[in-house]
Amino acid sequence: MGMLRYLRLAGFPVSLGLTSALVGGTLNRVMIVETGLPASFVGMLFAIPLLMSPLRVWLGYMSDAHPLRGLRREPYIVLGAALIAGAVSATTLALFHLPPLSLPMVALTVLLFAAYGLGKNLASNTFEALLADKFKGDQRPRAVTLSKIAMFGGIIGGSLLLGRLLDPFSPERMTLIVLTAMAIVFLASTFGSLRQEPREAALREASEKARSLSFADAIQTLILPDPQVRRFFTVVMLVVIGTLTQDVLLEPYGALALGMSVGQTARLIAFWGSGAVLAMMLAGMVLIRRLGYHRVLRIGVLTGAAVFFGLILAGLLKSPILFVILVFALGVSTGLSAASMLTAAIEFTTPARAGLLLGLWGLAHELGQAIGSLMGGAVVDLMRALTGGDILASYGIVFAAEAMLLLLAVRLARGLNLRESAIFRAEAHGLSLQPASATSDSLAPLA
Known part of the structure; x- marks a missing residue:
């Protein structure tokens, strides 16, 4: 049962x-x-x-x-x-x-x-x-x-x-x-x-x-003042922007830069999805337990950064085979990053605030995805207009930007320690965070 x-x-x-x-x-x-x-x-x-x-x-x-x-x-x-x-x-x-x-x-x-x-x-x-x-x-x-x-x-x-x-x-x-x-x-x-x-x-x-706490007090007391919450929100957004901006770009890039057919580019999602599912299984069953979600996130994000530079190389070499391999590797990167970030988000929850905190991370993910989708298409169109239709330059700029965002996310994640959040520290000491003027008193023993 x-x-x-x-x-x-x-x-x-x-x-x-x-x-x-x-x-x-x-x-x-x-x-x-x-x-x-x-x-x-x-x-x-x-x-x-x-x-x-x-x-x-x-x-x-x-x-x-x-x-x-x-x-x-x-x-x-x-x-x-x-x-x-x-x-x-x-x-x-x-x-x-x-x-x-x-x-x-x-x-x-x-x-x-x-x-x-x-x-x-x-x-x-x-x-x-x-x-x-x-x-x-x-x-x-x-x-x-x-x-x-x-x-x-x-x-x-x-x-x-x-x-x-x-x-x-x-x-x-x-x-x-x-x-x-x-x-x-x-x-x-x-x-x-x-x-x-x-x-x-x-x-x-x-x-x-x-x-x-009312909803407004919870936001003002728990979320906005907490540097660990703000840092994690930013890391999630940067990783999502860096890994999902390419959603609307890979198939056109394969067609325009590598001369791949409609059938060949249509199968890219299967390669990407296979890599993502395999990586998530490996991360959830083995890697996070042995290495911790911090290291798995770092591995996933650094892999993604390397893949984006590799996509530029595949275009320069006109190599569809290398491109397909890199798309699979991008799926692996996405799977590792997604599994570790979701685990981190759930590990950060407390019994009293699970829905609120997971809602915040969900917002970071959705906002990152929206920004990524808008950024990818807009930058490609702008660069094609500025370069006279140069495909490699236009798409290469976006791929390089995604890689840099992922490297920035890795740097920010180094200072991330969710257990140092005021929410955790207060609950560990049996204290209740209070709105406005009571906040400093309730946290005084934790300073």
């Missing part, structure tokens, strides 16, 4: 991966190609969930401080899954039953993507907080890494399955598949999360401690 309970935990990350494949891949394409919506409008819709990521911090605080029916995690995960399933299902129905770009269609889809973003941020953040509550010690890196691998499995498996089921395409077939998939997502998320939250008196006391 214990093993079954652990296996059930995979229900949510697998469902999240399936949803990502459906929304980011299939629904994105259908909205632009089959329904003829402008790409700019679709891009705006897909930016809405990302723009809602600052809510993760508040949602995390609500999960910490305001249990529903005595539980801090399970009800919020189920509520988030319901919002996800309902919003995606309703969006599909609206696409095929409302006139394109009519006022009702535009207003409804904007509202539904906002509901999808709210549900995704709520459920994802609370699930990570559940892992922090449930697992301790060496179990944590394995648990968080396997949850990410389960999500990758949902993305890959969902993409393959949706590709087969939607051929040939019709609105009726698409609607039936989406409604079925979203029912599975809700049921699997619910079944996977029920009876998973520890029923401990200490966690009930932690909720009371979380409620002792």
Whole structure:
């Protein structure tokens, strides 16, 4: 029964991966190609969930401080899954039953993507907080890494399955598949999360401690003044920008600089994904336990910096084979960095502040990803205009910039010691951080 309970935990990350494949891949394409919506409008819709990521911090605080029916995690995960399933299902129905770009269609889809973003941020953040509550010690890196691998499995498996089921395409077939998939997502998320939250008196006391500060006071007292919190936030952002800016660049670079075909560049994501999954498994099962997440993060980030300089060399040598090897190595770098950062984030949580702190790291990740996506395309376009279309120079500048950001992240991470955070120091001494004027008194014995 214990093993079954652990296996059930995979229900949510697998469902999240399936949803990502459906929304980011299939629904994105259908909205632009089959329904003829402008790409700019679709891009705006897909930016809405990302723009809602600052809510993760508040949602995390609500999960910490305001249990529903005595539980801090399970009800919020189920509520988030319901919002996800309902919003995606309703969006599909609206696409095929409302006139394109009519006022009702535009207003409804904007509202539904906002509901999808709210549900995704709520459920994802609370699930990570559940892992922090449930697992301790060496179990944590394995648990968080396997949850990410389960999500990758949902993305890959969902993409393959949706590709087969939607051929040939019709609105009726698409609607039936989406409604079925979203029912599975809700049921699997619910079944996977029920009876998973520890029923401990200490966690009930932690909720009371979380409620002792309002959300605004928690931000002003716990987050903003703490140099370790600020440093970790910056490190996460720099690593994400440095490793994910290339998401929209690798396939065009392979085509323009190396003359690779559409089929060859389409397979790059498989090489990258294979490297990421293998690295995450290795990090979660072995490396973090033996080396610590600091060293694994350093190895992953330095590997990524070296790979970006290698991508420039591959373009100079016109070597598609070297390029593919480097893409796999970039996946390894991303997997090591992601596993170590998530482990660090969960290790930094406290019983009273898990949702709040994980919301903060989720915000850093989403913000870094948004900046990276904007930076990559904008810099390439600018450099192509300035260099008369020089592909190697344009893409090489971006790759070199990513490498430098990763090296800066390594430097900043040297001074990172989350156990020196005021949050940890206060809880270790049984003290409560208080807002405004009480803060200095509550921390005085720790100075």
